[in-house]
Amino acid sequence: MATRIFIDGAAGTTGLEIRDRLADRGEFELLVLDDAQRKDEAARKEALHEADIAILCLPDDAAKEAVILAEGSDTRIIDASSAHRVSDGWTYGFPEITGHDKIAEAQFVSNPGCYPTGFLALVAPLVRAGLLPADWPFTCNAVSGYSGGGKALIARYESETDLAFRTYGLDLAHKHRPEMQKHAALTHGVLFAPAVVPAYRGMLVDIPLHLGAMATDPRSDDLRAALAEFYSGSGVVTVREEAAMPELLLHAGIAAHDGMELFVFGNEGGWNARLIARLDNLGKGASGAAIQNLNIMCGLPETTGLRL
Template structure:
């Protein structure tokens, strides 16, 4: 039996909020797999507390694809089941900086994948923080980037990251071709971006959305001449390559010679690519992460985390090897 199986030969998974963008993508990625059993509730019972409690008790893992308040309520429901509580994977922002939850970015640090595998409660990362943390944390850990360094993170995402209302706007009429947002500097992804990057100074984060369905670029500009030791672009590249050596889903790639990068190349995958675009003469660099905001930025990461938590699939092999 796979790790954590309550009954039967394969673990069962219930997605609470399966009709949302992330939930639908997770279902699509899991359908047809022989190593799990997907559980579901009829639409008329999805908000019935009794029906939800029963299916929570039967499931080995529950994925919460819900607004924050509803995710907290579902967490309380699971806790009330005691020994029958399922493992929880929360795709909302409700628990991402909660110390009682394990952060679900398996490649973030040595030992993170086994920690996810052993945890009963895992928070699925946000799409923007996945790219930002992937770029910044290795440089902080290597001592190249001081923890209190003033960092700016810029990003552009496909409109699917905004949920049903934004999808409807862009696939209808009236949405702009490109738009900056979050200019109050209070974006909900900032706490996890700062915490898991290892920064003591709150970064400036400027997100944006373009008129394409999915895909994402996250970029961090740096003045190398004001960093300790005045590192060269090659030093940043080497730090990233060392950190992610052997990672299955994260690749440190060479910068394109033409100095261009488009956001959609990794759509419908769980891949994450990192690049250093540098100008040694000018002592400047721009770090760039490319990912699918619905893949490694949401549903792809969720499936990877479920595999670790339940002891199945390729991610489980990665966890054992870590």
């Protein structure tokens, strides 16, 4: 019997990409509401209760309301918003970091943010291994394709064709910071500098490190080796072995991709390093992650249906 899936917010950017990835999946039956029903609370509540698994592709407040509507049902929920990423009772949906078994057993799974996916993939394993100190004042510079801002930012970039670069979060209180700190088990909040470039999708997350100032005295080669060991069994995350490259590119016309590449670059002697993640903000950073979590929750191979 097919697992019944309801995507609440299926008309948004993330929802559309999830539907596309599920289009040919016979294991699932999609519960679909028409345009009028999508905004009808009673119809949404009925679908949320009828589904085996609901995927919320909604603004934060609407996602919280959807969880309330689902109360009294046995429906399992994957929330792609940022509403529950640091909430008690929710399992953080980053299987490589959280653990596949926890996600497989969870009723409530919160999809990671796109920027935190890159940051945590690099930092969390190295803090756990004792190679990076948990009390280090981490900084993170990142650029993303404009699709990460939803329909409003997509319309802005596609109408204002002279936009070349947009930095934001200038109040230093970006909503992704709490999950970055919590799920990497850091003492201090992350100094986060996000930006948007004129590409529809794609993302680079860059963490510069002054290794020579750390009491743990790590070297860039040690960090790369530890990450390679940590992700050795992953079909989604790849640690590149290149120790030196003249440049790392993000192409405007990149195709949808649900994997993630990790790089460690160091200077001579390895005293300084840049940890960089390259991923699709709509793939492993959003829709691809939701599908990966869905597969795990349904007892299927985690890479089924992913674009790798």
